[in-house]
Amino acid sequence: MALLTGALSPGLYIVATPIGNLGDLSPRAARILAGVALIAAEDTRVTAKLLAHIDAKVPMQPYHDHNADAVRPALIERMRGDAVALVSDAGTPLISDPGYKLVRDARAAGIEVITIPGPCAAVAALTLAGLPTDRFLFAGFLPAKAGAKAAAIDELGAVRATLVFYESGPRTSATLALLAERLGDRPAAVAREITKKFEETVDGTLLSLSARYAEAPPRGEVVIVVGPPGEAVAPSAADLDTALIAAMVSHPLSAAVAEVSATLGVARKTIYARALELKSR
Numbered sequence: 001m002a003l004l005t006g007a008l009s010p011g012l013y014i015v016a017t018p019i020g021n022l023g024d025l026s027p028r029a030a031r032i033l034a035g036v037a038l039i040a041a042e043d044t045r046v047t048a049k050l051l052a053h054i055d056a057k058v059p060m061q062p063y064h065d066h067n068a069d070a071v072r073p074a075l076i077e078r079m080r081g082d083a084v085a086l087v088s089d090a091g092t093p094l095i096s097d098p099g100y101k102l103v104r105d106a107r108a109a110g111i112e113v114i115t116i117p118g119p120c121a122a123v124a125a126l127t128l129a130g131l132p133t134d135r136f137l138f139a140g141f142l143p144a145k146a147g148a149k150a151a152a153i154d155e156l157g158a159v160r161a162t163l164v165f166y167e168s169g170p171r172t173s174a175t176l177a178l179l180a181e182r183l184g185d186r187p188a189a190v191a192r193e194i195t196k197k198f199e200e201t202v203d204g205t206l207l208s209l210s211a212r213y214a215e216a217p218p219r220g221e222v223v224i225v226v227g228p229p230g231e232a233v234a235p236s237a238a239d240l241d242t243a244l245i246a247a248m249v250s251h252p253l254s255a256a257v258a259e260v261s262a263t264l265g266v267a268r269k270t271i272y273a274r275a276l277e278l279k280s281r
Contacts, residue, residue, distance in 0.1 A: 008035045008083035012106045014099070015085045016092040016118030019221075020196035022053050029116045030054045037082035040075055042097060046089045068098040072105060079111045090221075092120040096140045096166060121194055122164045125223035128201040129189035132228060135161035142167070142175065149175075153182040163226040172222050173213040179226060180206035187227040193220040235264045244275050253279070 013032050018024040033039065034056035040063035041047035047060060063071060063086065078084055086093045086102060093099040106113050122138045137159055143149045156163055167175050172190065179188070189203040190213070198220070202209065206226065235243075243264060247256035257275055261268045 008032065009112070010079060010081050010083055011112035011114055012079050012102065013083060013085040014093050014103070014113065014115040015087050016116060016120065017047075017050055017087050017090060019090045019119045019121045019124065019194055020199075022050070024119050024195060025050070025054070026116070026118055029118055030056075032083075032116055033058065033085055033087070035083065036085040038075075038078060039085045039087060040071075040102070042088045047087055050087075063098075063102070065098055068101060072102055075102065076105055076109050076111065079106060080109075090119075090121070092118065095120060095122060095138070119195070121166070121221065121223055124194045125189070125191040125201075125225050126162065126164055128191050128194070129162075129225035130203060131162045131187060131189060131225055133162065135228070136164055137161045138164045140166055149178065150182060153179060157183055158229070160228050162228055165224040165226070167222045167224055169218045169220060169222055172218055172224070173210050175224065176206050176210035176213065179224070180210065183226065184229070186229070189225045190218065191223045191225065192218045194223070196220070235266065240264065240266065240271070240274060241278065244271065244278060248275065248279070 013036060015029050015032055016026075017029065033051065034054060036058060039047060039051075039058050039060045041060050042062075042064050044060040044062055051058060061071060061075065063075070075084060086099055088095070088097050088099070094103065103113055126133055126136055137156070139152070139156060142152050142165060165175070169192070176188070176190075180186075183206070185205045185207045187203070188206045188209055189201055190209055191199075191201040193199045200218075202212065204212070240260070243260045244256065247259050251259060253272075253275055257268055257272045260266070261271050264271075
């Protein structure tokens, strides 16, 4: 493990960096960045500014989606004898970047992996949104193509948790509108420029927020936070019977019960008891 003073032991150091305000770089993160032999950086130009802020000069290796597979083996070998840091452009590495593969391969090679935690835009936005935080799902960036984007949102529709998305400013309004269309007009919040001078968090519903940003797209990095679905409305006895009768026509009893339970969100025990009653008529 890294010592409080002196040289760092060989291994991979996952270093969280500021998402806007350079003052958020922890003293430990600064010491690690200044003390490693090499920094694997998403964009070396961005990381160079951070190194200048702490008055450190450290060799850097670009590591991003386009070259990760090619440069990863050499990075792993370097870690056997040297301390190597992994950073993203901002925030915690591995969140919406290819870093997990580097961690996976380092562990497989028996290399020590040390995390230096710190800022994360998704968690920061969640703390600002005023929405339930007991369960949340980070969904990252949605697909760019319309069909894939709608399908991805549909997959999340039944998740009983607050949803967190990253988005670009120009696409924010359209994404909010599509979320409302596929999920319903849920409570939501849009956080932008977190920790920076013009930090802003606006709450409302998906549709009201979409309208707000339609004519004036937000600037800077955006995080969209969407509240969980409301409590499901229990099906009526008539609806339950209709679904059960239809399912039992084409399925064995156990399969019919499982299908109706999944479709209506009613406990299998309840459905099974009603199915036996209907069958005995």
